[in-house]
Amino acid sequence: MKQLTTFRNQFDFQSIRWKDMIRWFPGHMHRGMKDLEQSLSTVDGIIEVHDARIPHSGRNTQLYQRLVGGHKPHVLILNKSDLADPNYLNKSIEYIQSEQPNTQVIHTSLASIDMKEMTNLFGRLLQQIVESPRYTRSSTVEYNIVVCGIPNVGKSTFINKLRNLFANKASCEQVGASPGVTRKMSEKVKISNRPKVFVRDTPGILEPRLKSADESFRLLLTNSIPIQQRELSDIIADYGLFLLNKYDKQRLYMKYCELDKPSDDILPVLLSLAKIKHCTQIYRDKRGYDLTGTALHFINEINKGTFGQITFDQDILDEKENEKLNDTNLFKTNSGRIKRSI
């Protein structure tokens, strides 16, 4: 008889004290937020970069409320679209614009963007900023843009692409696979002459308090919060497996980990992977499999897209879409015509 595999509907956060485990709001973030606020009077536009796989999780609402406040032109780049589910890219834009109607949202993959696409992208961003009223800064002829967002979403990559494109300069912002590479607000960098446009990079800033366990784990999984305690890595890998089973119907991880059936338990997955990768360590004079290292490897592969393009916030986007459908309160009459209920 064919064995059925049942999958978890919910991840069990109860057995882990995730709030104690994940506290990450280093001093440079607090300082970064202050610097940003202080520079606001000279800023003409805010470009926020976020990870397209988590259009809801980790969006720093303080950034929006305290910086944009409905007055400054605000463009949101949903980056790393190469890793997100293509079916959810437009849904993500709709979701964000329903919450922040004045924000222009664009999705892209800055890692693989070509010169032409980058020129188009920058043209669209600039148009939004140039066409907006400048109030106190109407007399100046230069435009100052700040690039902000949470850690590891591609802010420095964006600025480097701009510099390469317009100023013909080599990359200057440090890009890194781990979060928190940029520690302070950069000096302004001229990227275009006509009109004169300057950009400034900022450190990744998270909200001081994370809203839920799911949100925190999605930030850990996408590398926006560093995994400071290695012991946490198998739980995060397990959370990744939970999402892969939920959202990747092809179960691509099975092939990579050489499993003959999907698993809802991370242990057999890690054991198989450790064997394939010869990931071992010596513990109390005995050599055994290094499951912590293997868990980090598994998380890394998720972030390389090895297990497919996955949007981790699908549940939130679907819920919002259902709410919208219910709100319209439509029903069909016998004749098949749609009427609005009273």
Ligand SMILES: Nc1nc2c(ncn2[C@@H]2O[C@H](COP(=O)(O)OP(=O)(O)OP(=O)(O)O)[C@@H](O)[C@H]2O)c(=O)[nH]1
């Ligand atoms: N797959 C993929 N990776 C990307 C993309 N854009 C940037 N990255 C990678 O994401 C990582 C973080 O990029 P950064 O530009 O350093 O991100 P940041 O937001 O400046 O990071 P902080 O300095 O931590 O705030 C790097 O490893 C980049 O190569 C993308 O479109 N797709």
